[in-house]
Amino acid sequence: MANFEEAYEKAIKDKILPGYALIAGDKNGNILYSGAKGVRSLVEDSAGPFQLDTICAIASMTKIMTSVAALQCVEDGLITLDEDVSSHLPSIGKYGIMTGFDDDKNEVITVPNATPITLRMLLSHTNGHESDWFNPMLMKWRASRGETSFCGPTVEEKSTLPLLYEPGTSFRYGAGSDWAGKLIEKVSGKTLDTFMNERIWTPLGIKDMTFYPKRRADMTDRTARFSTLKEDGSGPATDMGGFDVTFGATDCLGGAGAFASASAFVTFLQAVLRRDEQLLNEASWAELFRPQLDERCKRAFNDYIKSSPLHEQYLGMCLPTNIEKQWSFAGMLVEQGQEGRMNEGTICWGGVPSMTWYIDAKAGICGVAFAQILPPMSPSILKLHEGFQRAMFGKAGA
Structure with missing residues (x-):
């Protein structure tokens, strides 16, 4: 068993993380690693196994799909x-x-x-x-x-x-x-759910994405519930009683409202990594990945992350603050690499329930780590995801 797998299993044993799903792939559609462990709920009558097709609220991981849809418009x-x-x-x-x-x-x-x-x-x-x-x-x-x-x-x-x-x-x-x-x-003239289904999900053969999981009978028994750690990030994790990450939204929230499985999301990421012409033309792909901030806004972004421990936790992606960061339409762009973890130019972001994704174009890989646990971007959970990313980076290099 790899070290990162042992770390995740220890987190489950220590009741820090109820369940998770991890997948990494390359631009050719190959899967470098996939694995899921634990349960999707701490409530006994819905405590089925957390799997690669478990449906999760992906929160801010919705943003990259909204950017692709916007460029299609x-x-x-x-x-x-x-x-x-x-x-x-x-x-x-x-x-x-x-x-x-x-x-x-x-x-x-x-x-x-x-x-x-x-x-x-x-x-x-x-x-x-x-x-x-x-x-x-x-x-x-x-x-x-x-x-x-x-x-x-x-x-x-x-x-x-x-x-x-x-x-x-x-x-x-x-x-x-x-x-x-x-x-x-x-x-x-279409809802965001319909637009993305027609222009992104269906062309890629993705079925496990939606803004309205409660309308999908096929998702009801696969949807994970939220759990939470204590404010200091210590366990044991406890159930959150049906917490709604959209806070009662009936609109599709392009910044925070989609639901997906890990398998579905990595299929989308692989299409972005290979710049799939079914979604965008080459000029639009270049625009999606291009740094968008001028020097003043870039400095404001980096200072913003450093402005408080809360900002660093929510926005810092478990990266050293001395690494310069930019923003692309896809997500945060890391201008310098981090030894053993990623190359320069890697783009990454996450979602409130301590979830992350990344695209390392230079290494030719992408990956996603799914969970449904608060506090937002819990450092102990993101450290686990960093270990997964490092292992995949090493595997790609090998």
């Missing part, structure tokens, strides 16, 4: 990357730019925003937004309106927030991909 001539999206999304940015909060009046202080928000900004997190649960002042704004973070069933209700900076001038992690998903729906 660009290829179709339905939208451009650099036009103002407000004609399609009239509520976006309507509150202006927040400069402070008046505690006496219990209201936000804003100035108007005159800079158009574009699809490029939405996909690169330079659009002025930040997730409300990441920002204390936005949380005060929510509270002043009798609201909670990320509340409501639609993208508009969840993500129509005051901006924090002039669009195009900085980086904050927010709902840009949710807005991009809504934009795709507006210009295509």
